[in-house]
Amino acid sequence: MKKSYFYDFRGSVSLETDSQAEAEKLVTGISLNQYLINEQIYETDEFHVPIDINIRKDIFGTHFHPLDDGVEFQQFKIRKCRYGKILVDFLHGNYGKQEMLKRMEEADAASDGLEDCQLYAEIKYVDLKDQEGHTLRLVAVD
Numbered sequence: 041m042k043k044s045y046f047y048d049f050r051g052s053v054s055l056e057t058d059s060q061a062e063a064e065k066l067v068t069g070i071s072l073n074q075y076l077i078n079e080q081i082y083e084t085d086e087f088h089v090p091i092d093i094n095i096r097k098d099i100f101g102t103h104f105h106p107l108d109d110g111v112e113f114q115q116f117k118i119r120k121c122r123y124g125k126i127l128v129d130f131l132h133g134n135y136g137k138q139e140m141l142k143r144m145e146e147a148d149a150a151s152d153g154l155e156d157c158q159l160y161a162e163i164k165y166v167d168l169k170d171q172e173g174h175t176l177r178l179v180a181v182d
């Protein structure tokens with residue numbers, strides 16, 4: 041049985057040209073090996089979710105699996121949406137601990153504010169078979 045792997049890489053290319061068209065022509069001529077600056081390869085399960093918990097934390101922000109631990113994953117995403125900005129403002133010194141706790145209580149009491157929250161895991165990748173971009177959304181349902 042074949043295993044599934046993701047090859048994840050990120051990089052930037054800087055060049056000087058006279059026009060955007062010339063820049064695009066130069067960039068498309070660069071081989072993939074020259075783009076691979078910070079890459080890693082990791083094994084995934086059948087849902088394209090990393091098996092290694094540390095890599096899963098890097099990608100999703102939590103060790104919970106979006107489908108196997110769907111309830112815990114969704115609760116994590118809700119807490120992140122509800123308290124994320126409050127904690128960042130606190131860490132930036134915009135207010136103290138008491139104000140932070142007060143704002144967290146207000147966020148708990150408010151029933152709105154989660155409309156923009158992405159409660160699912162999203163994975164974007166290019167499949168080498170069809171060479172097209174794909175977006176996978178993993179949503180746990182009962």
